[in-house]
Amino acid sequence: MDDLQGVLKGQKIAYFSMEIGLRSEIPTYAGGLGVLAGDTIRSAADLNVPLVAVTLVSNKGYFRQILDSSGNQIEHTEEWNPARFMTLLAENVSVKIQNRDVKLRAWLYNCKSLTGGCVPIIFLDTDVEGNEWEDRRITDFLYGGDQRYRLKQEIVLGIGGVRMLEVLGFKVRKYHMNEGHSSLLALELLRRNGTDSTKVKDFCIFTTHTPVEAGHDKFDYGLVEDLIQDKNDVDTLRKFGGADRFNTSLFALNLSNYVNGVTKRHSRISNELFPGYKIQAITNGIHSYTWTSPYFRQLYDRYLPGWANEPELLVRIGGIPDNEIWGAHWSAKRALIDEVNRRTGVGMDYETLTIGFARRMTEYKRATLILSDLERLRKVNRRGKIQLIFAGKAHPHDVAGKQIIRDIFKSIETLKEEIKIVFLENYDMDLAARMVSGVDLWLNTPTRPYEASGTSGMKAAHNGVVNFSVLDGWWIEGWIEGVTGWAMGPQPDENLSEEEAKIAELSDLYNKLYYVIVPMYYDRRDEWFKLINNSIGMVAYYFNSHRMMRRYVTHAYL
Template sequence: MKALRRFTVRAHLPQRLSALAALSTNLRWSWHGPTQDLFAELDPELWREVGQDPVRMLGEVPAARLDELAADDDYVARVEAADAGLRDYLTRPRWFQEQSGTDVAGIAYFSMEFGVTEVLPNYSGGLGILAGDHLKAASDLGLPLIGVGLLYRSGYFRQSLSADGWQLEHYPALDPQGLPLKLLTSEDGSPVLIHVGMPEGRVLRARVWIAQVGRIPLLLLDSDIAENDPELRAVTDRLYGGDQDHRIKQEILAGIGGVRAVRAYTHANGLPDPDVFHMNEGHAGFLGVERIREFVAAGLDFDTALAAVRAGTVFTTHTPVPAGIDRFPMSLVRRYFGGSEAESTLLPGLALDQILAFGREADPGVFNMANMGLRLAQRANGVSKLHGEVSRDMFASLWPGFDASEVPIGSVTNGVHAPTWAAREWLDKARELVGPELVEEARGWENLSDVDLGELWSTRQELRGVLIDEVRRRVRASWRQRGAAEAELGWVDSVFDPNVLTIGFARRVPTYKRLTLMLRDPDRLRALLLDPERPVQLVVAGKSHPADDGGKALIQQVVRFADDPAVRHRIVFLPDYDMSMARYLYWGCDVWLNNPLRPLEACGTSGMKSALNGGLNLSIRDGWWDEMFDGENGWSIPSADGVTDEVRRDDLEAAALYELVERTVAPRFYDRDERDVPVRWTEMVRHTLQTTSPQVLASRMVADYAQQYYGPAAAAFAKVSTDDFAGARALAEYRTRVDQAWPSVRVLQVDSSGLDIPVIGADLSLRARIDLAGLSPDDVTVEAVIGRVSPTDELTETTAFAMSLEGVTDGVHDFAITAPVPLSGAVGYTVRVLPRNALLASPAELGLVAVATG
């Protein structure tokens, strides 16, 4: 008979090994090798069978083995040392505590997925892995951060292949009791329940699980509890599953319920409430309206509450295309937030129309979650320099009248957590060179440049061998799942060659990532794989969204090619791509391939993880590679930007890819000295470790957020919240006054002089008469904008100069400036008026500008 439900019983540990319990439940073990070694030593074979999961390990290891090790003084001493090391890690002042001028009480970081460890499968791809690395680096650096998300009872999905290579999905049920989690409880020990209103008077309840990620608590809301009806219990069933109705319930729980979970957690632990709220994508955007509701309930009016919320909110966008944004029918949002235009049922004190206005876009029937995130955050960013540019252009309509370059969206290039993704061999070398403390904070990697080329190559060879063993194991397991008998799998033992150039390609499988670009010319790919002198072997992995049959067809195309007996020893598709597989790929691949349709890759961190291990990137210049490629850390695949015929573009870029591998990449790999070392290749490896690795670190990324976003956001919130929110009231009053007056603000007249000899650097004098419509000169900035002018009189390459007030005549203000002409050629100018207030983060923040019209 089958069990009705499964649950995990944890072992009763001997007193001398009691510290193993704390070591198993703090997820620092997921990036701390010595702690992993302690659990592996309990039973190495069992450790592999339980997927290197310490909680499962302690539940399944025989009690006799625990008693045996409890009598082993050496093992006990190492457990005690690891426990002391963890306590020191959790309490010692870190980088953040050593910074001056970074006064942040706390940061609440919201994301729909978190990829901390494969043991906690709460992620689907890059967004979740990035969020997990963000938490780990925040822990290493000592930031006072709280992570907030949902606990999905079936995670994303497990992937396998049918006999004909079609993706199959499986959703194993997860038991929170068997995961490294603990419940948030009240003083009496009962679980804290978060309540969120639903239509028809129903209430969605959720308990809160805490995953301790080093110093960082990750709060995960779980609706699968008896207090909910079956429909509401299923709200947190799967990541990115269900229809739009299901998804909006998830996002309401994540945003509104997430804020309430943060309040419950800080109250229970005597912590200050966060002064900075960070939305990692628009999924959790409803957190902003919940915070407005809190302030209104405390006595603030709506406009003052909005000013306070915006000051302390950061929004990060991860998508470079409108199709990647969550958009709901306006009618669906009306249904869930309920009530009338005068008041929302879900958020009493807020007008329904006020809430709907945050998500409005050009289509009046659509509610746009990214637009809401941008309207509720005073600071916003993309995730690479190029993505910042793309985002400014994509969202420019929210700031009408401004050039895309002036849209207030910056960028922080993503990073990856070195102790998680770097092979133990590289970490050990780094510890020898820079010491354990710097490695723990992911600093000092550039010193790996001191390692001898022969040693570097030996390490690369060793890691490639580890990958090949894993590839053979997974290929065998996959073929068995597809129905093959063990007797027909003898060929698997010769899959891949430890001495052959190994290229990796692994990621999610949306169309723009072009999984099958490598198959554009099958004969040419086959020739590369089977070249008798310079062969290549290719390992491919990735999951397609369960509803994306187009993506599944791409996977099937690769699988069918790789099934060919003529090439199956040189190309494999490995199903069920997750963190545990990814590590082997990053460790062992010589080259990391990425060929997205530029500029549709927001960042693309997989190549960063390869670089941490001395892998060389072979990529279209998109995302992070666009800014970090330097000519010596890999190769840039030429992109056919501007070619509108997609078929021809793919043909051109595939041909460029084949050409690079055939004529440049493979020859360099196989060009050996008398020691059989590819000197020029290994010099590129060393250069990558020295120059690229420090740039791609999550510690760099989180430090950038702390200094460029969290610190300024905390300072802005402090300014608006002191003296009973006097600053927020002043800013709200200013915004109301400016909004009312702005339609009548005009540049009435512009006169110029001083260009008798128009040469670069010559002085241009401008005078402008401005009708401020009752605003004070202190309320505005008047600028002369000089730049290159197109045949259609559009200004580019502009420089703005602030003009000075000269006087007032009959209520009209006169402004003037004399400025050097900054460039040559066809040059033009204009004059514009912008709002000015010390509490604004950017002159473009309010989306208001008055420009001279002639």
């Protein structure tokens, strides 16, 4: 308990998230949701926000991605040893699953800030002696298995997490659910408060990240009754979580006094999806220091001392000479190109306009949009050389996502004599940091309105990388055409069909590359410098997790 003594004082906000991204060697994250959770925790530590985080240990990680020469994704387990990074705590709690007592233990990771702040993170683990073999596996794979496996994980996270915090001695004033995965914590709170929903609501905050109906976890009541056999509990879930199927987001909505989406547009869409609920907006941000390359860190330290804990100082980027900003970008670009060539041998060069696309490989992200018309892409390349870097994992069960990777490999093969294109395997936080700082142009092409927020473009902006994106998610708030970057396709309030929107997006994608972006990069470098400056001074200064956390404190936590 020694490691806990310093962090038990006072009341805490308990932040629950199925995944938390802290570093590549701790593979307890799958993508943006987990990385955002990690940034939230880092900013809380920097700002001395009294937070404690709860997640699952994911002993076998998400998965390690191997790609064969045709782009077929092969998934390998990514086993890691929590003992290398964390302290095993002595306390145990148990939860009932199918009337079995499943024991949980906890690992403690202290996220410490240079400001002296510290956020303890509790990693729940069912791989405990005495548990049945299948129960020991519950905390093995992040988002692994079927619905049954997933609901077991949510029982462990929500119910087990509340019990573990209590037994460890934390005094919790609010419970913050990062997505619906942890909503069963509200069931445990109802049990403790005589099913008084008004009382429980006062304790709960819910952040939703999903702008589409299909994205919210739903479980058949047959499965729910099998795993949670207490009739009163199941009746409670039906009452607050939906009569037909148990909807975790609906359960969280009905038992939280403060609910928010993660951009202004996402909140509006969520209000339409769940009419009658008041869903606020707190736009996401990223942890500035973590996602800024060492070259820009040194530059900001020299000219903008204190920027790491006050990212709003980046608004004063105009005081840094352009040649020094370009030098920092050039160093980051060289580091990325060297890594690409080391991994692939493709022979990319430093001079060529380099375009990056890296995120989850799933249909709505549309990684192949830029490859829709190879003849037009060739035309862009004849105007001025371009090279493309892709990265991203498809969920093991996402057949369409895996096909996207194969399609990119086909285009790489088709264009290999003309345009250098690579797909880097096993996308993780380290590779993400290299890419968002090392490319010249960051591409984002989701199908509207499926991007709740997106944060990779914010990371790019911190490194002077210019954004070129569909008007969805956070970019609606960050975009000023030709000033902070470029948009493709219709305005947010234009009501076009998906097919009409795609035609407009493709037209903008190729035309802006051909007529605006490529000529500016090669022939009007002074204008490109303005975009780099504005990316930092008008985007990065605002879209950071310090600003986001201050909003959570004043709007939700106090």
